Amino acid sequence: MPSKNVKLMQGNEACVEGALAAGMKFFAGYPITPSTEIAEISAQRLPRVGGKFIQMEDEIAGMAATIGGSLAGLKSMTATSGPGFSLKQENIGYAMLTEIPCVIVDVQRGGPSTGLPTAPSQSDVMQAKWGTHGDHPVIALTPSSIRETYDLTIQAFNFAEKYRTPVFLMLDEIIGHMREKIEIPDPSEIEIFDRVTPDESEKESYKAYDNNLEVPKMAAFGEGFRFHVTGLMHDEFGFPKNDTTVTEVLMSRIMGKIENNLDDIILYDEYYTEDMDLLILSYGGTVRSVLSAAREAQRAGKKVGVFKVKTLWPFPEKRITELSKTVNKILVAEMNLGQYFYEVDRVAGKNCEVSLLGKANGEPITPTEVRNKIEEVL
Amino acid sequence: MSDKKNVSLKTNRAWCKGCGICVAFCPVKILELKKDKIHVTDIEKCIKCGLCELRCPDFAIYLEEEENAQ
Amino acid sequence: MAVASKLIENNFRMNRLPHIWCPGCGHGIIMRGIAEAIENLGYDKQKVCIISGIGCSSRAPGYMDFNTLHTTHGRALAFATGVKLANPELKVIVISGDGDATAIGGNHLIHAARRNIDITTIIFNNNIYGMTGGQYSPTTPHGELGTTAPYGNVDNVFDICRLAEGAGATYVARGTVYHAKQLEKNIENALENKGFSVVEGISICPTYYGRKNRKGNAAEMMINLKDTTLDKKVAAKLPPEKTEGKLIIGEFVNKIQPEFCEEYHKVVDKFTKED
Structure with a gap:
């Protein structure tokens, strides 16, 4: 060993x-x-x-x-x-x-x-x-x-x-x-992913922005591909194109490469979400106080679940919508005055009540503050 | 630079934007603008100095090696 | 049938030409000079990387058949620094304009010079913001007109070469599109300098700067470059009253100093060579 x-x-x-x-x-x-x-x-x-x-x-x-x-x-x-x-x-x-x-x-x-x-x-x-x-x-x-x-x-x-x-x-x-x-x-x-690169045979035909691929292959400068990169809207070879169709195809591909792979990208953890009266959604350092308060609530017989966001964007809309149908109330705890809260309210607000525990004075949200809020909401 | 004997003056009217720089600096005055595009008036007088090519912002006039032209 | 010289065919993306610059714009002359300098030096085009920011000049890399990167306004040198440090084998050239390099990108210019990183910067100075329609730039002379200086420019100008020298560039030169052959030689020397090089190429903008300030047509603006400049070596032999008001062209700095990537690699080698 x-x-x-x-x-x-x-x-x-x-x-x-x-x-x-x-x-x-x-x-x-x-x-x-x-x-x-x-x-x-x-x-x-x-x-x-x-x-x-x-x-x-x-x-x-x-x-x-x-x-x-x-x-x-x-x-x-x-x-x-x-x-x-x-x-x-x-x-x-x-x-x-x-x-x-x-x-x-x-x-x-x-x-x-x-x-x-x-x-x-x-x-x-x-x-x-x-x-x-x-x-x-x-x-x-x-x-x-x-x-x-x-x-x-x-x-x-x-x-x-x-x-x-x-x-x-x-x-x-x-x-x-x-x-x-x-x-x-x-x-x-540890699983490591390296960018997909074009091979030697593609040197003459290389398209740095090949729209036939969801994610085009990426050559490095100096490897013999001599491609062009610009912050202007561009065609498949990377050259500027002031063209609505080219723009639409490019934009839909770069948006699509993320939107079509949400299941791969969206990461979260759930705690006590099988049977709940209240779901607390939180992330980052704040989750630590939330989990502490939720465990205490569970010990006291209160059905408080926790949804820990690991992928903030793209927004875990599907799962939050599902959970919002199983619970009466969602509390969003975050160290700001309501940013993620509005996004949660947008998708969950029609199914349950969504409230905010927000704080932006430089102090972390404490377990006591979460506990007090649980008591207030429940 | 190429041997002057083996080069000849070429123009590409499609790329010419008619700025007149080559016309102004041709030492033997054989260039003019015709319908806003470069035109060589007397190719025989060209001394193949290359000043037009050097200062053409549009690469529309140049000395080409004869072998290449064939 | 050929439509352009071998120099153009060998170094440009022929299907991208003709370029977008206005009739009589001097930028094409400098761009050609860069290509000729690269060809004269026999660089492997696969290892040449040309990087630009935003503006008229910054469209150049799109036409040139090398590894090319058209970045954000003023930031070309910062991108170039990343490319060069990540792969020092690449010959990195930055093409910038007077506004791009000395206004929005001024901080990157002086710090790249301070580091003496092996990048050659060619600044196409046409004394105006051309792409946006003729606003005054840090090199528009005092009193001259721009669309944002309708009553005459009250600002003062940067001397790009003195700025680069003061910041630590190890090769500094100024040329003009009238003196195209000398400018090309300056670019060659800049490329051969192992360190940060700046070549200020004085260009002409007949469309905005020229028209706004009654400088005449492209040919007249070229002649004006001849009349208002003096070669450094010639100027050195003249009494001060004969050089007053003239723009000095030529090589101002050409020296050897430790180069950034080489210095950094000495640090890397300390660890990797011990293994």
Whole structure:
């Protein structure tokens, strides 16, 4: 029996370890609390595995260089927090339209503006969905423990590579800075997905944006394919096309590659949801208080279930709709003043009562606050 | 640069946008615009200096090697 | 039958030409110069990567038959930094404009220069925002007109070459589309410099800048470039009153300094070579 690899680890550290396990070879970023450890640890670890780290002149450049690293063939990541996430949005949109796999970590802090740099929040949830202009596909994952941070970072890289798209990993300051015991899985147990690349025979006919494929094959610069990439609407070869039909086909494919694979992408956990009077929906660091209060409620004979969201976007609409038909009330607990709440209310509101336990003063939502809310709602 | 004897002046009227730069700088004044497109008035006088090619923003006038033309 | 020179056929995506630039726009002259410099140096086109931002100049890579990336406004150098560091084998060239490189992208320009990363930046300077219809840029001379400077530009100009030199670029030169052959030589030297290189190519915009400021047609604007510039070597021999008001062209910096990717790879080698 090989000995177990057990460590005490911070969330930001687990994120880097997960990224390295997934094959990250390139990181470009800019210092920002509370995500800075991700850059620091990447700077330390990457050269040791033949990878590259660069601290750029600003957040915008950090996102741009990350895309550049991916286009040159390396699995790439950047990390930031709210103010930097705002700055990165322009090039995030670029990566979405040009279908560049990469991972963007947002360790959320209190906002708006400079806000509360060292305090937790979950107030970038809607920014992840709508932060950049134009319609675009979004995958955003959010972990609630250190081990989950490790696992979902790997998952974020896998989704990025599989669907040729940027993927958000939404931590909050609680998870980013919390330390917890974590058992690192053996590499043989980890499933890694690498982008599908064209082979030599396709050099003359290569279409970087082949609409016959849900996810076109991706060559790297320098491999002999000499393709063009532009943030303008483009044809299958990547060249600009100011054409409604071309735009429609391209947009429906990039939206479709996510929408047609919801069962693969949408991840969640359920607790006590077989028989409930109240369902609490929550995610990230907040779930920990919710689970604690729900267990206590269960012990007291109250039928309180928990739906833990791991994939924030695409929205787990199907399952939430199903559950909303089995319960009288849904409570959404999140560290903002109601962002995911409105989305839950949109799909569940016609079937049951949906209420919010929201908080945005820089303090986490405590188990006591959840307990009090349970008593109020039930 | 190619041996001047083996090159000849070619134009591509489809790409010419009629800016007149080549006309202005031709040292032997054998270029003109005809219906807003490049036109060589007297190919025999061309000294094959290549200044037109060098400054044509549209790649519409150039010296071509004879072997290539055959 | 051939429709263009061998240089064009060998280095351009023929089915993308003719380009979208206006009649008399100088950008095509610089783009051709870049292609000729690459060809003269015999680079493997599979390993050449041309990256641009947004604006008239930034449409160039779409026509050029290399690995090409048309990015967001001002950000070409930041994308290029990622590409170059990830794969230092690539010969990375950035094509930018005066607004793209020195206004919205000014921060990236000075920091790429500071790092001395091996990227050659060619700035097509036409003194105006052309793509959006003639607004004043950081290189529109004081007092001149733009659609957003209807009473004359009250701003001052950047000297792109001095900016690049001050920020640490190890090759800096300025040329014009009138002096096309010299400009091409500057581009060649820039490409051969192992470090951050900036070539400012003074272009002409007859459609907006020229028309708005009564500079005449394309040919007249070209002649104006001849009349208002002085070669650095010539200027050095002239008394100050003869050089006043003239734009100096030529090579300003050409020196050897440690290059960013090589320096970073020394760090990587410390760990990987021990194994």
